Amino acid sequence: MxxxxxxxxxxxLAPPMSARLRGSLGATYRAARRDKVxxxxxxxxxxxxxxxxxxxxxxxxxxxxxxxVNRLLGPSTDHWFGTDNWGRDVFDRTIVGTRxxxxxxxxxxxxxxxxxxxxxxxxxxxxLLDSIxxxxxxxxxxxxxxxxxxxxxxxxxxxxxxxxIALSVTATAGKIRLVRGAVLSLRESxxxxxxxxxxxxxPRILMFHVLPNIVSIIxxxxxFTLAGAxxxxxxxxxxxxxxxxxxxxxxxxxxxxxGYMQVGFHISFFPGLFxxxxxxxxxxxxxxxxxxxxxxxxxxxxxxxHS
Amino acid sequence: MLRYITQRVLVSIPVIFMVGIITFTLVYIGxxxxxxxxxxxxxxxxxxxxIRHDLGxxxxxxVQMGEWFLNLLRGDLGTSYFSGREITxxxxxxxxxxxxxxxxxxxxxxxxxxxxxxxxxxxxxxxxDKNLMVLAVLGFATPxxxxxxxxxxxxxxxxxxxxxxxxxxxxxGLIPHFHSMFLPVMVNSIxxxxxxxxxxxxxxxxxxxEDYIRTARAKGASEFSVFLRHAFRPSAIPVVTVIGASIxxxxxxxxxxxxxxxxxxxGRMLVDAIVRRDYPIIQALLMVVATVLIGVNLIVDILYxxxxxxxxx
Numbered sequence: 001m002x003x004x005x006x007x008x009x010x011x012x013l014a015p016p017m018s019a020r021l022r023g024s025l026g027a028t029y030r031a032a033r034r035d036k037v038x039x040x041x042x043x044x045x046x047x048x049x050x051x052x053x054x055x056x057x058x059x060x061x062x063x064x065x066x067x068x069v070n071r072l073l074g075p076s077t078d079h080w081f082g083t084d085n086w087g088r089d090v091f092d093r094t095i096v097g098t099r100x101x102x103x104x105x106x107x108x109x110x111x112x113x114x115x116x117x118x119x120x121x122x123x124x125x126x127x128l129l130d131s132i133x134x135x136x137x138x139x140x141x142x143x144x145x146x147x148x149x150x151x152x153x154x155x156x157x158x159x160x161x162x163x164x165i166a167l168s169v170t171a172t173a174g175k176i177r178l179v180r181g182a183v184l185s186l187r188e189s190x191x192x193x194x195x196x197x198x199x200x201x202x203p204r205i206l207m208f209h210v211l212p213n214i215v216s217i218i219x220x221x222x223x224f225t226l227a228g229a230x231x232x233x234x235x236x237x238x239x240x241x242x243x244x245x246x247x248x249x250x251x252x253x254x255x256x257x258x259g260y261m262q263v264g265f266h267i268s269f270f271p272g273l274f275x276x277x278x279x280x281x282x283x284x285x286x287x288x289x290x291x292x293x294x295x296x297x298x299x300x301x302x303x304x305x306h307s
Numbered sequence: 308m309l310r311y312i313t314q315r316v317l318v319s320i321p322v323i324f325m326v327g328i329i330t331f332t333l334v335y336i337g338x339x340x341x342x343x344x345x346x347x348x349x350x351x352x353x354x355x356x357x358i359r360h361d362l363g364x365x366x367x368x369x370v371q372m373g374e375w376f377l378n379l380l381r382g383d384l385g386t387s388y389f390s391g392r393e394i395t396x397x398x399x400x401x402x403x404x405x406x407x408x409x410x411x412x413x414x415x416x417x418x419x420x421x422x423x424x425x426x427x428x429x430x431x432x433x434x435x436d437k438n439l440m441v442l443a444v445l446g447f448a449t450p451x452x453x454x455x456x457x458x459x460x461x462x463x464x465x466x467x468x469x470x471x472x473x474x475x476x477x478x479x480g481l482i483p484h485f486h487s488m489f490l491p492v493m494v495n496s497i498x499x500x501x502x503x504x505x506x507x508x509x510x511x512x513x514x515x516x517e518d519y520i521r522t523a524r525a526k527g528a529s530e531f532s533v534f535l536r537h538a539f540r541p542s543a544i545p546v547v548t549v550i551g552a553s554i555x556x557x558x559x560x561x562x563x564x565x566x567x568x569x570x571x572x573x574g575r576m577l578v579d580a581i582v583r584r585d586y587p588i589i590q591a592l593l594m595v596v597a598t599v600l601i602g603v604n605l606i607v608d609i610l611y612x613x614x615x616x617x618x619x620x
Binding site (some may be wrong): 136138139140142143144145146147148150151152154155227231234235238239240241254257258261262265268269272275276279280283284287 | 323328334450453464471555567577578582584596600
């Protein structure tokens with residue numbers, strides 16, 4: 001007579017976290033060796049991360065101090081990307097602007113993923129709460145991301161924390177809808193029923209049976225959230241609803257250049273190029289992960305609203 | 308079909324209601340004091356108190372929200388703090404630029420996106436396909452406001468083919484209107500069609516793997532007919548979804564585009580209202596835009612049933 005084993009034991013026998021991490025780093029390295037686009041994207045992100053951490057020490061000038069004598073200079077060996085209308089070095093401001101983009105992008109992604117996934121996992125097992133939550137989610141998703149974020153920021157005031165909050169609201173709603181769909185279909189699957197039948201408690205089913213199966217969807221969606229949040233932050237700063245003008249952000253540097261288009265093309269050009277390449281790298285990594293994890297997912301995931 | 312449509316409409320109503328609750332609550336709990344905004348900097352506490360009382364801000368939350376909903380149903384979107392005029396009245400002249408921009412972009416991006424996606428699927432694996440998809444990914448990652456900046460710099464500042472800014476209404480004539488809208492329409496269409504072409508390509512490729520496509524080829528249908536008659540319609544579902552989604556993305560794009568190109572539409576109105584902290588206008592515009600998008604989703608849902616007769620709930 002066959003004995004029924006708890007499928008969860010399989011997960012307990014999985015190698016320890018450090019070994020798994022090393023394994024996935026190795027796999028990423030091998031994938032990047034084969035795939036030049038992936039190698040490019042990962043390099044871009046690593047450079048971006050490096051700049052986000054060290055840009056203030058790398059900056060050769062005081063990027064917040066104005067220098068009216070040297071205003072609106074074109075690119076030269078002294079000022080690689082030229083200077084802006086206040087004589088501030090555009091290269092220094094652009095690399096320092098990396099900080100804000102990565103900070104906002106990473107925070108929104110982490111906050112929305114953690115809240116979205118945990119709330120959905122718990123709530124989807126309580127019918128009434130679930131249907132109430134889904135109506136709220138539908139309501140939030142009816143607004144275009146930037147519009148809702150703009151309105152929120154005009155209410156709670158522009159600051160880095162508030163930008164993260166405003167962008168996390170819609171990102172979380174999107175996550176909840178995505179994860180809920182996956183959880184609902186898994187809940188009906190045979191192996192979850194089997195786990196229930198042998199008496200595995202619900203929290204354990206959620207953690208060890210449901211969660212591992214939605215990780216790939218979550219990771220792929222997280223890359224799109226990251227790209228969307230970086231773009232959204234730049235858009236908000238561009239519209240003047242982001243950080244104060246003296247704090248460099250790619251969005252507000254581009255906005256500055258907009259007013260000096262005839263003589264200061266370089267002001268907007270370079271931060272926009274940084275922004276585009278960063279978002280491109282994130283999107284390409286997302287595509288690549290999706291193809292590696294599950295070719296069937298191709299084209300199925302909805303990406304965040306584009307601006 | 309009629310039953311399906313009725314059911315879809317009924318499902319949309321609670322969403323609109325929820326949008327209203329969110330919109331009203333956000334502004335209600337927000338720290339801005341409307342009385343202080345109306346009265347200006349030199350108001351005494353007594354004046355502030357009187358304004359609050361006159362406008363009904365001292366009543367309970369649910370009473371205020373109920374009244375706001377009733378007014379919405381009567382088509383009254385409220386009164387602007389800044390100009391003291393009815394918002395319905397302020398919105399009307401703003402509709403034409405935004406609707407014209409939206410219509411042109413949706414038509415153009417659908418045509419470009421679907422044809423590029425089908426071409427890529429047809430030539431799948433070739434250099435043409437790869438180049439088209441590189442363009443699509445680029446269009447996907449490029450921020451609209453930066454692309455707008457680049458096109459203005461090239462075509463308006465340097466070549467002088469188009470005005471840098473300056474919107475001409477339809478009443479100024481069809482040609483001047485299209486001329487003044489050319490750059491904003493192009494920028495938004497390029498970005499939206501990147502999105503549509505990616506989805507069209509993958510949807511087509513998925514359908515082309517189906518057995519009945521092999522059957523169609525086996526019975527001698529021409530490649531042209533296989534593509535347009537057999538494969539296109541089944542792959543239209545994800546494409547219609549994505550066109551719906553790109554209309555939502557356009558609502559965001561318009562805020563930026565209208566600001567850059569100085570087009571006096573709804574997006575521009577929202578940015579102005581945010582600068583002036585004119586909360587009733589922000590509320591009204593959020594409500595209007597969300598309702599329009601819910602309507603778009605409704606149409607997409609109904610189109611599903613039209614495209615795919617199997618869909619019946």
